Amino acid sequence: MKALSILLLIFMILASLRALFCDTDPQDVAALQSLIKGWQNFPSSWEASNDPCGAQWDGIMCNNGRVISMRLSSINLQGTLSNSIGQFSELAYLDLSSNSGLSGPLPTSIGNLRQLTTLILAGCSFTGGIPEELGNLVQLSFLAMNSNRFTGRIPASIGLLNNLFWLDLSENQLSGPVPISSATSPGLDLLTHTKHFHFSGNQLTGNLNGLFSPSMRLEHILFDNNQLTGPIPAELGSITTLQILRLDNNKFTGAVPTNISNLVDLNVLNFAGNQLRGTMPDLSTLTKLNVVDLSNNSFDPSAIPTWMLTLKTLASVAIASGGLYGQIPNRIFTLPGLQQVILSNNAFNGTLNMTGNITQQLQRVILLNNRIVAAKITQSYNGILVLVGNPVCLDPEFSSSHFCSIQQDSIISYTTSVTHCGSTSCSSDQSLDPANCGCAYPYMGRVFFRSPLFADLRNNEHFQLLEASLSTELGLQPGSVFLSDIHFTSDDYLQVQVRLFPSTGTSFNLSEITRIGFDLSNQTYKPPQGFGPYYFVADPYVHFAGADDGGKSQVSTGAVAGIAVACGLILIAVTSGAIFALLQKRRSRELSGQTNPFASWGIAKKDSGGAPQLKGARFFSFDELKNCTNNFAENNEIGSGGYGKVYKAILVGGTNVAIKRAEYGSKQGAVEFKNEIELLSRVHHKNLVSLIGFCYEQGEQMLVYEYVSNGTLRHNLQARGIYLDWKKRLRIALGSARGLAYLHELADPPIIHRDVKSTNILLDGNFKPKVADFGLSKLVADTEKGHISTQVKGTLGYLDPEYYMTQQLSEKSDVYSFGVVMLEILSGRLPISKGRYIVREFRMAINPNDHNYYGLQGIVDPAIHDAAHTAGFRRFVQLAMECVDESASRRPTMNSVVKEIEAMLHSEGLSSGSSSTVEFEHVGTASTSHLYSGQVATARSNSSSSTAEEPPRPELKHSEP
Template identity: 45%
Template sequence: MGQTRATHVFMLLTLIGFFLIATEGNDQDYITIRTLMDDWGIKPQSWVGSDPCANWEGIICNNSRITAISLADMSLKGQLSTVIDLSELQILDLSSNKDLTGPLPASIENLTKLVYLNLVDCRFSGPIPATIGSLKKLSYLSLKNNRFSGLIPPSMGYMSNLTFLDISGNKLTDSIPVSNGTTPGLDMLQNAKHFHFSNNQLSGSIPPQLFSSNMSLIHLLFDRNNFTGSIPSTIGLVKTLTAVRLDRNSLSGPVPSSLSNLSNVAELHLSNNRLTGPVPNLTDMTSLNYVDISNNTFDASDFPNWFSALISVTTLMMENTRLQGQVPRALFSLENLETVRLRNNNLSGSLDIGTTYGRRLHLIDLQKNNITSLGQNNEGSNYNLTLVENPICAGSQNNIAKKYCNISPTDYSNSTPPSNCPACSSGQVASPNCICAKPYKQRLVFTFVSFSNLGNSSYFKALSDNLTSSFQNKSHPVASVSLSHPSWDSFSQLELNIEIFRSGNRVSFNRAENSAITSVLSNQILEGRPINFGPYSLLPSADPGGSNKALIIGAAIGGSVLLSLLVLVGVYALHQKKRADKTLSDSILLMQRTGISSADGPQLKGARLFSFEELKKCTNGFSEANNIGSGGYGQVYRGGLPTGQMVAIKRAKRESMQGAPEFKIEVELLSRVHHKNLVSLVGFCLEHGEQMLVYEFVPNGDLRDTLSGKSGIRLDWMRRLNVALGAARGLAYLHEYANPTIIHRDIKSNNILLDKDLEPKVADFGLSKSMAASGMNSETTVKGTLGYLDPEYYMTQKLTEKSDVYSFGVVMLELITGRSPIEKGMYIVRLIRMTMDKTKDLYNLDDILDPFIGLQTELNGLEKFVDLAMSCVEELQDKRPRMGEVVKLLEKIIQIAALNATTKNPPSTAASYEEYASQDSKDIYSRDFDYSGVFAFEDRGSSSMT
C-alpha cells in the first residue's frame, strides 16, 4: 500500500513538473500570439484565456507549444510583427489576407523549425529579407501575389530542403542570383521541384549556371518578366522538367537544340519573345500536350515535320512564326489534337483536312493566311474552322464563306451543371446533388493546363471529383464541388468559377471552415490533382458573400446581440468604475502620506490607473520569463492586457523608488504628450507600496543594444538616418510644441527604443522637467548620464533645451561609430574631433566607423551628418542648433543620401525617402542659427533655409 502511494505521489510530481515546463513555454507562445493579435486587430471568439493551445481557432499545438498557425482568409489587417518568438512553429499559413501589409521582418529567421510558409495573396511589400535564407528546414515557400520588390536574396540558396518556391506576381527586379564560390545562389537548390517566378520585373540573361543534371525541377515558370539574351542550353540538362514557361519576355537568338532532350515536358511556352533561327525541332519531346511558340521571328519555313511525333499533343500554337506553304493533311489526324492556331502566317494553297481527323479536334484557326481553296470532305464536320482574312473568303457568297469566314463566340458557361434540380430560394444555389445552399465561392486562375477544348466537361468533372475527395479525405465538411464558366485570359491562363458545398444540415460554411478551405486551395502541391491542371491562383468570385437579404438578417441578429452586450457592458463598466474610484482613492492617500495632497495628484489625460493584481496577472506574477530589462531603478516586464494590448511595465525597486513628486511629474508628462516618436504611457500603479509605470510595448529594445549587436538587428546607413530623424522629431515636439516646454534631461541611446518597424521612440521621462514659458535658463540641480551631459549645464546649473541638443549630438556620434560615449577611457566627442580631417573622404573617420554601417548602402551625406552632430556638441549652448533645426537638416541629409545613393541593396526608392522626410514637417525652425560650416546646399528653387 505504501509503495503504491509513493508511486502515485511520484507520478503526480512528474506530471506537475511536465506541466510547469509546458506552462513556461506556453507563456512565451501566448505573449507572441497576443502581440500578433494586437498588430492585426483581431480576436477570434475561440481565443479565450491565456492558453493558445486550448482549442484556439487556427492554432495547432504539440506538448503545449504552438507548432502551426493557419489563419488563411481571416480578414487580418496590419503587419507581421518583428517579435515572432515561436521556437517550435513548423507551419505558418496567412494566405488570402489582403490587408496584411508592410515588410516581411528580418526576424523571420528566428522560426528555425519552420517547414511550411504560405503568404500567397497578401499585400506584403519591400524587399524579401536576406535572413530568410536561415530557414534551413523550410520545404514550402509561397510569396505569390504580394508586392515584394528589390532583388531575389542570394541567401535563398542556403535553403537546401526547399522543394516548392513561388515568388510570382510581385515586383522583383534584377537578375536571378547564382553562386560564385563566395556567395550562395538559387543553383544550390538541388531539391527544388518548383521555380515559380512569373509576372515580376526580373531582367538580364537567365544564367546558365542555374541548371544542372542534379536538379529535381519539374516546373520552370519564368513568364511575364523582362529577361533578355538567349535561352540557356543547360535547361536541357534538367530531365525531370514537365512544364517550361518562358513566354512574354525579350529572349532572343535560336532555341537551343538541347531543349529536345526534355522528354518529360508536357507544357512548352516560348511565345511572345524575339527568338530567331529555324523553327525548333521538337521531335524527341514526345510527352508534349501543349506547345506555344507563337509571335517570334523564326526563319521562314514550311510546316515542320516533327509534328507527327507529338502523339500526346492537344494544342499546337504557332501564330506569327513565318510558316509558309501548305498545311499537311497528316497534322489533323493526331489522335489527341484539340486546337490548332496558325494565325498570321503565310500558309497557302488548298486546305485538305481529310476524313480521318482526330476525334477530339475542336478548333482550327487559320486567320490571316493565304488559303485559296478547301477540300470537299469538310461538310458535316464537328470542329470549328476559321478562315477569316484568307483569299478564299474574299468577295465570296458561297456556303464556304458563310460557314468559315465569320467568327462565332463560344459559350462554355455550364461545364458541370446540376441537371433537373428544383429552383432554390434567393441567395442559394443548387449543388451538383441538387441541394440548395450558400457555397464557398472563388475563381481559379490556372497558370497552365494540358488541354484547350473548354467544352469538354470531362476535364472539369475529373477536377471537381478530385477536389471533393481531397477535402473529404482531410475531414472537411464538403459534400460536392462545382466548376463553371471557364475562359482564357490574355496570358493563355484558364479561369473558372469554383463553388464548394457544405455537407450536413448547415447551408453554409462558418469562418473557420472557410479559412480551412482557402488553406487547402492555396497549397499548390495539392495531392492527387489531375495532371491536366497546373498551378493556380485564387481570385474572389463576383458574389463571395451571399445575398443582401442574408446580410440584412445577419445585421438584425447582430444588432440584437450587440444591444444585449451593451447592456452587460454598461453594468460591468459601472462596477469597474466603483472599483477604480476606490483604487484611485487609495493611491491619493498614498501620495498624501508621501507629501502630495489630493489636489496635487496626477492630472491625467488618457492614462489608466491599474491595480497591483491586474499587473501581476498580466505578467504571470512578474515571472522571470517576462523580464525584458533591468537597471538601477528596477525591472521591466512584458505583459499582455485582457484587451490583447502588449505593454512594458517598469517596476521600481524599493530602494530606488522616486519621490512622490518625481513620480507624479513623470506620469503627468507622459499622459499629456502624444507623438509617434515618444513612447506612450498606458497607465500606472501605486498599490502595495509599489511604483509602476505601464508603457506601450516597443518590441525591438533600445538603440544601445542594437548598436552593440546585442539585439541581433543591424542598421544600415539609411536606417540610422531615419532613427536619428525620428528621435529628433520627438524631441522637437517636446521643446517646441508641448505647452509648457518639456526638457528631457536624459537623452541617450538606452532611452531611444525601436518599434517593430525600427521607428524610434524616446522613452524614460523620470528626469524630465517642465518649463514655464518664461522659465528658460532656469537654475536646477544637475541630472543626467555621464557621457551625454551638457558641459555648460554642468558648470552653470542652468538648464535649457540646448542641453537635450548636446545629448542628442552624442547619440548621433554613437550612430556612426557604434561605440559607447566613453569607451576605454576615450570620450567619443573628443575622439571624433581628434580624428576628423575634412580634406579627406568621410572626414578620415573610416577606422572608427561602425563596420556594419555601410554593408547595404553607400555613406552619402555622412560628412554632413558629422558636421551636424559636432554642431550639436558645441561647448557653448548658443552655438548649438535647436531641435527643430536639427530635424530640418536631417531631412535634407536623407534626401541627399537617397537621391545620390549607389545602393548595393536599396531599402526603398529615393522618392519614398523624400516622402518620409517630409512627413510631419512643420515650420518650427529657427531663423538665427549660423549654418556656415554645416551645409552648403544648392538652392534649386526651394525656399532659403536661413
C-alpha cells in the same frame, strides 16, 4: 491598507494559478497578443481565453505547450504583421493565404522562425522587399509568396534553403536579375533539390545563364511574363526531369538550344512572345509533349515542321507568326488527341484539306491571315475554324460561310449543372448548392491552372473529374462543388471560379475554412492529371457558422474581472486538493502504462474510446521498432509515400517485416488507425497482407506487416525490365479476386475494402498477389439492407460512380474498383491519364467485329498482344466491363469473378490452384522497387484534416505536388 494588501495577495495567487494551469508557453501567448493588436477580424475564440493551446484557439495548433502551426487562410484578416511573429521559436507551419487585407512590409524577424517548414503568404497584399532573413529558415521546404505586391530583388539568401522543393514568387512586382551564386554570395542555382520554380508575372530582367545545372531535379520552370533577355540557357537541356517549361512573353534572343530534345518527359513547352531566331526547334523526340507554343518569334522561314505531324500526344499546337509557308498537310488534323491548332499570320497557301478521318477531339483551328485560296471541310467537323484574312473568304461561294466570321470563335465553356434544382433561387449573398438544391454561403475563390495539358473547355469529362476530386479530397459532400466562368486568361492560364458548399447547415465554421484553405494553398489537394500546377486565391469568408456579432466576445472585461475575484477564494481553497488529485491521477496513469500497452490509446481527444480488439496481432513498443530499424536508419528505408516511410526490419527471431511509420501530417485519425488494425488482425487469407502488429506510443502510428518483396501490381505493370505475360496476369487477377471474395463472403461480418486499386495489391516472392491497406474498410453490419450509408472515400479513377452519387456503399463498390484494376492489367495504363478515363476509353474502343484485337489494338498492353485473339482475352475484357457497369445491380459478385477467371485459366490449360509458384522473367538489369514505395496516399476526404472523429494533430505536413 490591509484590505488592499489582501486584494493584492488574491490577485497574485490567481496569477500563479493561471500560470500553473495554462497549457501555452508565455512567450507564445505574448506574441499572439501582439499580433492581435495589429489585426482586425481575428477569430473570436482568441478573446475567450488567454490559453491558446489549452483552449484550442481556432487556427492554432500546439505541441507540448508551444505553438507549431498557424493556419488562418481566407478568414478576412486585416492589418499588418507584427515583429512579434519572430517569437514563435517552435512554429513549423504559417499559412496566412488569401487574406487580401493583410498589407505592409514583411517583418525581418520572420527570419527567426528556425523550425519553419511551410510559409504560405499567397493572395495577401504585402508590400516592400522580401527580407534577406528568409535565408535563415533552413528547414523550409514550401515557400509560396505569390500574388502579393512585393518589390525589389529576389533575395540571394533563398539559395541557402537546401530543403526547399516548392518556390513560388510569381504575380508580384519583383525586378532585377535572378540571383546566381558567386564566391561571396549564394544564388538560386544552389537549389538542386527544388522541383518547382514559379516566377511568372514579375518584372525580372537580365539573363538566366548559370542558373541551371544537370544536378537539378526541377519539374516546373515558370518564368513567363517577365523582361528576361539573352539566350535560352543550353543547360536547360540537361534537366531531364522537366515536365513544364514556360519562358513565354520575355525578350529572349538567339536560337533555341538543340539539346532541348533531351527533355523526353516534357509535357508543356512555351517559348511564345520572344525574339528567338534561327531554325525552328526539332521536337520529334519529345514524345510526351501535349502543349507547344512557339508563336511570335523570328524563326527562319520554313515549311510546317514534321514533328507536328507525328507527335501523337499533341493536344494543342500554336505557331502564330512563325514564318511558316506551303500547304497545310491534312495529316495534322488526324492526330488522335489534337484539340487546338493556331497557325495565324503565316504564309500558308493552296487548299486547306480538312476531310477524311478528322480527329473527334479537334475543336479549334485558327488560320487567320494566311494565303489559303480554297478549303474542303468535312461536314462532320463541328468545331471552330477561322479563315478570316485568307483569299478563300473573298470567293463569293465561300465568303458567306461562318468560317469567314470572327464572331464564331467564342467558346461556351463548362458550368456545373443545377437544372435538377428546378426554379429554386437564393438571396444575393447565398448560392444554390448543387448537392441538395438548398441555399448556403459557399467558400469561393479562383483556381489558376498555369499549364493544363488540354485546350478544349467544352469537354465535360475534364471538369466533372475536377468537381469530383475537389469534393472527395477536400472532405465535402459529393456534388457540393460548383464550377463556373471557366476560361483561358491572356497569359494562357486556365481560370476556374469555384464554389464549395458546407456538408451540413448553410455555413462553414472557421476551422473548416482554414483546413480547406490550407489544403489548397499547400498543394495537399491534387487536381486530376492534366490540369497541371495551380494556385488558389480565395474570397475572404465572413459567414462563419456560430459566429457572434462582430466576432467579439460577449462578456465584458469588467465582468470577467469581477467573476475572477469572486471565484478567487474558492480556487484557493480547492487548489491543494486539485493538485494532489492531479498528481495521483498522473501517477496512476504512468503505472497503468507500464503494465498495459494500450494505456495511451485513449489519451487523444475525440478518440474511438477504447483499445483495438486484436486477434493474433501484437503490440510493439516504440523502442523495439527503433532498435530493429537501427533508429529508423536511411539504409533500412525501402519506400515512402503520402502516409510516411516504410522500413525493412528483422525482428528478434529472424522474421522479416515491413514497418510503415506515419509522418505527423499524414497520420490517420485514431478511428481509422484502429479500424485498420482490427480488420487486419481478424482476417486471414493467403491473398491478404498479414498484420504482425502495431505501435501506438509516444505519438507514433506504426503498422508492422509481413514483408512482401516484389512491389505493387502498378509498379510491375509500369516498370521497365519486368515482363508480365497474359497467363501471369490472369493468375494475379485471380489471386486478388479471391482475397476480395473472402472479405465479402467469408469474413464474419463481411468487409468492404473501399480502396481497391493496383497500388494496394502487393506481389510476394512468387508474385502471388496480396490485397493491402484496410484503412478505409467498412464492416457490413446490416446485411439485410445490402448497403451502408457513409461518407464517400476512396481513390479517384477507381471510385464507383453509383457510390459517389448516392453515398450508398456495398460490396459492388469493390467490384467496380476491381474492374478498373482489370482494365489496368489489360492496358498497363493508369486509370486517369492526361484527362482520359480508362473505363470510357475501353467502352469507346471495343469492337466485337474485330476478331484480332476486339477493337483494342491501340489500348492493350503490347506485352500481351499475342493473347488478344484468344477467347479468354475477350471474356476477360467482357468481365471487366461488367464489373465497371454504372449500375451496381448489374455487376457480378467477387465470387462470380473468381469462377470466371478460374474458367479462363482452365481454358488456357493452366491450373488455378493455390500451389502454383510462378516465376517472373526479368529483362535487362532493371530492379524491382519495393511495393511500399508506391503511391500510398489516396484521395481520402479527411486525409489532411482534423475531423470530429480524429484527435488534434501535433504537426501538419504538406504532400509533395
